[in-house]
Amino acid sequence: MSLSPESAKHRVRRTPRRPASSLAEKWTTIDGIDVFYRESPRPPADARVMAHIHGFGLSGRYLLPTAEQLADEFHTYVPDLPGFGRSGKRRDMLDIPDLAHATADFLDDRGVERASLVGNSMGCPVIIEFAHHYPDRIDRAVLVSPAGGLFNQPLRRAIGQLSRDTPREPTRMARVAVPDYVRFGVPSTARLFRALTQYPSLQRLLELRIPTLVVLGERDPLLPGPHRIDEIASQTDSHVLVVLLEGAAHAINFSHPGQLAHVIRLFMDDQPIVSDPDWPGDVRVYEVHRGKHHPPPKSD
Template identity: 75%
Template structure:
C-alpha cells in the first residue's frame, strides 16, 4: 500500500491538475507482487452483477476509460485498474511486456476475489486481453476489443509516432489534459521498451485463437488501424464468434470520446442483441454492425450497412 509520503505526492499532483475529472467509482489500492496497484471500483454494484474490468492503453492510466466504465457501472461490478508501471500504480523492478501485463491483470482479479470477468480494453489493452484469454480462458466470460493496437500496422516507431500525431488532432481537446500527465509519468525509456514489446506481440494469431464471444469496436477516423474492410476480412477468419462494430466519426480513444455509443454497443453485445445506433447519444457519431458471426443467438438479425469510409 502507498506510504504517507506517496499519498501526499499524489495529492500534490492532484492540486497541480485541478481539472482532473471526478469519478463516480471509488478509488482504492491493493498490492500485487509487491507493487502498489491503484484501481477504481463501482461502489454500489448489485450482489449478482456480472464483473466487467476495463484495461487501458499504451502509456496511459485507467483514467480516460472512466466515461465509458461509469456508464456501465450501474449494471456491472466494475473495475478500472492502473496496471503495474502505469498511472498511479507503482513500477515493478523489471519492466513488463504484454504477457506480463496479462498475468498481472489475472493476479489483480484473484486479489479482488474475481473468478470470471468480461474484459474491455482499448489500444494496448486489447493485446493484453488476448494474452489473458490465451492463458486463462476459463476466467474470461467475454472480450471487448476497442481500437486494438499492435503488429505491423504500427511499425516502425516513426510510423506509429505519425499515427499518434494524426490521432491527437482527432480526439477531444480534453483528452490532452487527461493523457499528458500519464505519458510524462510513463517516461521515454518505458515508451520505447513497451512499443517494441507491443509491435512484436502476435496480435493477429492471438485474436484468431479466441474462442469466446468477442466484440471488436473501431472508429472510421482511427489512423492507427487499417480500414474497416480489412478488419472485417480478419474477423471473418475466426470461428464465427466475433462481432465487429464501427462507430462513424470516432478515432482511437473511443472509450473517452464516444462513451455513450460504446456503452450502448457493449450492453447490447452482453445481452446478445443486434447492435443498433443509440438514440440517446445524438450527434455526428453513428454505430453500425458490419460483421456478425453465427455464435450469438441474435445472429439472424440483419445489420445496418455503414456509409462508405472517406
C-alpha cells in the first residue's frame, strides 16, 4: 500500500532517539495515518486497560507523569491522536466527535474491546463523546480539569484564563507544551476552539451511566468554582464523583501525578477518596459531590 505524502513525512520521525518515558514508544498506522503512542512495557496479563487522552493542542507527553505511575497496575496507553504531537494529520480530525471516533479506532487497532479512559482538559469531552457513541466499550471515566462550554467563551476569555494558569503550573511544563502548540498551529487552534466551546459537555455528562470521577484543581482558572461544579453534578444522582485537589491548577496530570494516580487507584477500586498522609502539607483531596447511586466505597 502506498503512503500519502503526509504519512511519508511522519515516517521520517521514526528514527531512534532517547525515550522520553519509561513507557514503550511505538507507532501504528490507522487509515493511512501514522499514529504515535506509548504503552506499558510489561503489563500484568490480567491488567485492566486504561487509555489517557490529552488536551487541546497538546500531545500525550504531558500526561506521562501520571500514566507512568499507573502503568504497572493497568495496561496503559497514551496516544497522540491524529493531528496532535508526533502523529500524522487528518483534515477531518478537528472536532470532538472526530476525536472520539479516532480514540475508538486506536483501541480497535490495539485489539482493545473495553477500557477505562482518563482525560485532561479537552480530553474530557472527547471521553464523554466516546461514551455517548460507544457505551459498551468504556468501563469508567476519569475527567481531570474538564474544559469547554460557556465558561471558556469567548476566545479572549479562554486566552485570559490560560494566561492566569501558566504561572500556576510547573515551569518545566512550558518545555513540553510550547513545541506541541507550535506544531499544532494557529488555524487548527481556531477551528478546534470553536468545536470545543460549542460541544454540549454538560448534557452529555448527565447522560453518562458509568462510574465517573471528576478531578478539579483548586487553583484552576479555566473552571468555575467548586460550588458551581457541585450544583451541576447534583443534577444527576447516578454516577458522578467530584473531588477537589488542593494546590493544583489545570494540568494536574503533569503537576501532581502522585496525588492524581492515588485518587484514580481509589476510584478504580471503589475505595474511599482520602488524602495520603505522606503528601506535602499544602496538598489535600476533598470530596465535593458523590452521586447517590455511585458505587459505595469498600472498606478495607
